[in-house]
Amino acid sequence: MAPWGLLVTGASFAAFRGLHWALQLLPTPGSAAQDRWKWRNICVSLVHSLLTGVGALLGLSLYPQMAADPIHGHPPWALVLVAVSVGYFLADGVDMLRNQTLGQAWELLCHHFVVVSCLSTAILSSHYVGLSVVSLLLELNSACLHLRKLLLLSHQAPSLTFSMATWATLATLAIFRLVPLAWMSLWLIQQQHQVPPPLVILGGTGLVTVGAISITLGVRILVSDVLRSRPHPPIPEHKESRGTRRCCEGELVSRDDSTLSLKD
Structure with missing residues (x-):
């Protein structure tokens, strides 16, 4: 099974690298013309998140045995879904190294x-596939994150669409990111006697890393999109000048850009 899984991973890597190349041939929206690479990169990430996130949700609904027995219980197609995701992350890592400095990309590369x-x-082992599929539920939140970033690049903030994307991002972060992470952490603690110590360390490190990134990302979005964007009460006898309005708009764009560095 391992060679077959590696073959799917390689095919996925080639497909996503091909998608990166194909998007270079398509026109970029004028509002995002100043950052064409980031637009293309996020579009590819959105495709991956929709494919694997929806696939994981449907798979767990149709085959709940994967959650009941995360080590051994899985149908053959579940391994394909995991391999497709690994191929994407490898392709995305290559894309970042080709278009960004190591200092810019180190956080996402880690x-x-x-x-x-x-x-x-x-x-490689054909085990823990069910646990991996549960982890792919996080991609449902990543899809909302990518959509929000595309709206930022298109200068659609603030707008009703952007507000809806923000609330969808925060809601899916709680439901499809923090809840699965908590479930996997609890499962690993309870079943650590069945899991080899190196895998316990690897899984624990992964859960802590992704959990810390997720919480930090949620706080940043909550502060930048919700708390700081609330309307302030008008100041008596104060007239807003064109320069003041430009300054405030510039502050909003700068604040939104600060969350673009976190991708997943």
């Missing part, structure tokens, strides 16, 4: 390294 290490265990 995230990708941890994720690939954990998911590859399922591919």
Whole structure:
């Protein structure tokens, strides 16, 4: 099973690298023309998140045995879903190294390294596939994150669409990111006697890393999109000048850009 899983991983890597290349041939929206690479990169990430996130949700609904027995209980197609995700993270890592400096990409590269290490265990051993599929539920939140970033790049903030994307991001972060992370952490603690110590360390490191990133990301979005965007009461006898309005708009764009560095 391991060679077959590696074959799917390689095919996925080639497909996502091909998608990166294909998007270079398509026109970029004028509002995002100043950052074409980031637009293309996020579009590819959105495709991956929708594919694997929806696939994981449907898979767990149709085959709940994967959650009941995360080590051994899984249908053959579940391994394909995990391998597709590993291929994407490898392709995305290559894309970042080609278009960003190591200083710009190190945070996401560390995230990708941890994720690939954990998911590859399922591919190489054909075990823990169910646990890996549960972890792919996080991609449902990532899809909302990517949509929010595309709206930021398109200068659609503030707007009703952007507000809806923000609330969808926060809601899915709680339901499809923090809840699965908590469930996997509890399962690992309860079943550590069945899991080899190196895998306990690897899984624990992955859960702590992704959990810390998720909480930090949620707080940043809550502060920048919700708390700081609340309307302030008008100041008596104060007229807003064009320069003041430009200053405030510039502050909003700067604040939103600060959350673009976190991808998943």
